Amino acid sequence: MSPLGRDEELFSILDRERERQSTTLQLIASENFTSRAVLEATGSVLTNKYAEGYPGKRYYGGNQIVDEAEELARRRAMDLFGAEHANVQPHAGANANMAVYLAVLEPGDTVLGMRLDQGGHLTHGSPVNASGQLYRFVSYGVTESDERLDYDQIRDLAKAERPRLIVAGATAYPRIIDPAPLRRIADEVGALFMFDAAHIAGLVAGGAHPNPVPEADIVTFTTHKTLRGPRGGCILSTAEHAKAIDKAIFPGLQGGPLEHVIAAKAVAFREAAQPEFKEYAAQIVRNARAVAEALAGEGFRIVSGGTDNHLILLDLRSFDEELSGKQAQETLDRAGVTLNKNQIPGDPRSPFVTSGLRVGTAAVTSTGMKEPEMAQVAAFMGRALRNRSADHELATVREEVGTLCSKYPPYPG
Numbered sequence: 208m209s210p211l212g213r214d215e216e217l218f219s220i221l222d223r224e225r226e227r228q229s230t231t232l233q234l235i236a237s238e239n240f241t242s243r244a245v246l247e248a249t250g251s252v253l254t255n256k257y258a259e260g261y262p263g264k265r266y267y268g269g270n271q272i273v274d275e276a277e278e279l280a281r282r283r284a285m286d287l288f289g290a291e292h293a294n295v296q297p298h299a300g301a302n303a304n305m306a307v308y309l310a311v312l313e314p315g316d317t318v319l320g321m322r323l324d325q326g327g328h329l330t331h332g333s334p335v336n337a338s339g340q341l342y343r344f345v346s347y348g349v350t351e352s353d354e355r356l357d358y359d360q361i362r363d364l365a366k367a368e369r370p371r372l373i374v375a376g377a378t379a380y381p382r383i384i385d386p387a388p389l390r391r392i393a394d395e396v397g398a399l400f401m402f403d404a405a406h407i408a409g410l411v412a413g414g415a416h417p418n419p420v421p422e423a424d425i426v427t428f429t430t431h432k433t434l435r436g437p438r439g440g441c442i443l444s445t446a447e448h449a450k451a452i453d454k455a456i457f458p459g460l461q462g463g464p465l466e467h468v469i470a471a472k473a474v475a476f477r478e479a480a481q482p483e484f485k486e487y488a489a490q491i492v493r494n495a496r497a498v499a500e501a502l503a504g505e506g507f508r509i510v511s512g513g514t515d516n517h518l519i520l521l522d523l524r525s526f527d528e529e530l531s532g533k534q535a536q537e538t539l540d541r542a543g544v545t546l547n548k549n550q551i552p553g554d555p556r557s558p559f560v561t562s563g564l565r566v567g568t569a570a571v572t573s574t575g576m577k578e579p580e581m582a583q584v585a586a587f588m589g590r591a592l593r594n595r596s597a598d599h600e601l602a603t604v605r606e607e608v609g610t611l612c613s614k615y616p617p618y619p620g
C-alpha cells in the first residue's frame with residue numbers, strides 16, 4: 208500500500224518500548240498489561256470509521272457493523288457491573304468525569320470531592336482543571352490518626368455545604384471506599400452521588416471490592432487500570448440520567464468515538480467477567496499486601512498501615528529523612544523499577560518533590576508474579592534506595608530486576 212516501506216524510525220521506537228516494558232518492573236498503580244486480544248482490537252480497522260452519535264442514531268452512513276461492536280460493549284459493561292445504562296464512548300477517565308458534571312451540574316454548583324493532596328484526582332476540583340474552574344469543589348480528607356476517610360466528617364461537611372453532587376473515588380488511597388454510607392449522606396442532604404472507580408474498576412469486577420453501582424447514581428471508571436482493558440473511560444448510571452449523560456459526551460464534549468478502542472473495551476469486559484478474573488483481582492490484593500509487608504520490613508512507613516486494594520503509599524521519611532519522592536523515583540528508574548512519587552497525607556514537600564511513593568501491583572500480577580516475587584521487589588527497592596549514590600550497586604539491582612522480569616514476560620513468545 209505504501210511506497211515508503213516499513214516506518215523503521217517509528218517502529219524501532221515501539222520495539223524499544225516493548226523491550227522496556229518487559230525488562231523492567233512496572234509498578235505504576237494506574238498501569239497494566241492488556242491481553243493480546245485487547246491489543247488486537249485496539250489496532251483494528253475500526254479506527255478508520257467515523258461514528259458520531261450512538262448505535263442506531265449516527266450522523267454518517269456505514270455504521271451497521273460498528274453499531275454491533277458498540278452495543279456489545281455497552282451490554283457487556285451493563286452486565287458486568289449490574290448497571291441500567293452504560294456510555295462506552297469517553298476517550299478517557301477525565302472526559303467521563305467532565306461529562307457527568309456537564310450532565311448534572313450548573314456552573315458554580317457546589318460539589319464535594321476528596322482532597323487532591325490526600326489521594327483525590329485532578330478532575331475532582333483541582334484549580335488547574337476545568338472541574339475546579341467551573342464548579343465550586345469543597346474537599347474532604349483523611350483523618351490524621353488513621354489516614355482513612357471518616358464518613359462522619361464527610362456527613363458534617365455535606366450538611367454545612369449542601370452540595371449538588373458528592374464525588375467519591377481516588378487515585379492514591381489504599382483503602383476501600385465504602386459506597387453505602389456515602390449514599391446515605393447524599394440522601395440526607397439531597398445530593399447526587401457519583402463514584403469514580405477509575406483505579407478499582409477491575410477489583411470491583413473481580414469481586415474484591417464492593418460494587419458502587421447499586422449505591423451511586425453514576426459510576427465513572429477507566430478501562431485501562433485494574434480492569435486491564437484499552438486506554439479509555441466509561442460511564443454507568445441509572446436509567447434516569449442516561450439521556451443527559453449521552454448528550455454530555457456527544458455532542459457536549461467529544462466528537463467521533465474511538466470505535467477501535469470501544470471494541471477493545473468490549474473484549475476487556477468479557478475477560479473481566481470470566482472466573483479467572485476473580486482470581487486475578489484477589490491476587491492483586493494479596494500481592495499488594497505482601498509487598499506492603501516486605502517494604503515495612505525494609506523500614507518504610509506504610510500510609511494507613513496497609514492496603515485493601517492494588518496500591519500502597521510509602522512514607523519515605525521513616526526510611527531516610529533526606530530522601531524525597533522525586534529522588535527515590537529517579538533512583539529506582541535507574542534500577543529498573545518504574546513507579547511514581549506521590550504526596551502523602553500532611554506532606555511537607557510540594558507535589559513535584561513529595562515525601563512518598565505510590566506502588567501498584569496490577570501490572571506485575573498480570574505477568575503472573577505472586578507473593579514470593581513481591582518480597583523480591585521490596586528487597587530491590589530497599590537495596591537501590593540505600594545505595595542510591597553507588598552506580599555499581601544500582602546496575603547490579605537492575606540486572607537482577609531483569610532476571611526476575613525475564614521469568615514473567617507480559618507477552619510470552
Ligand SMILES: *Cc1c(COP(=O)(O)O)cnc(C)c1O
Nearest residue numbers: 299300301328377378405406429
Ligand atoms: C486515572 C483517574 C482518572 C482519569 O483517567 P484518565 O484516563 O487519565 O483521564 C480519573 N479519576 C481517577 C480517580 C483516576 O485515578
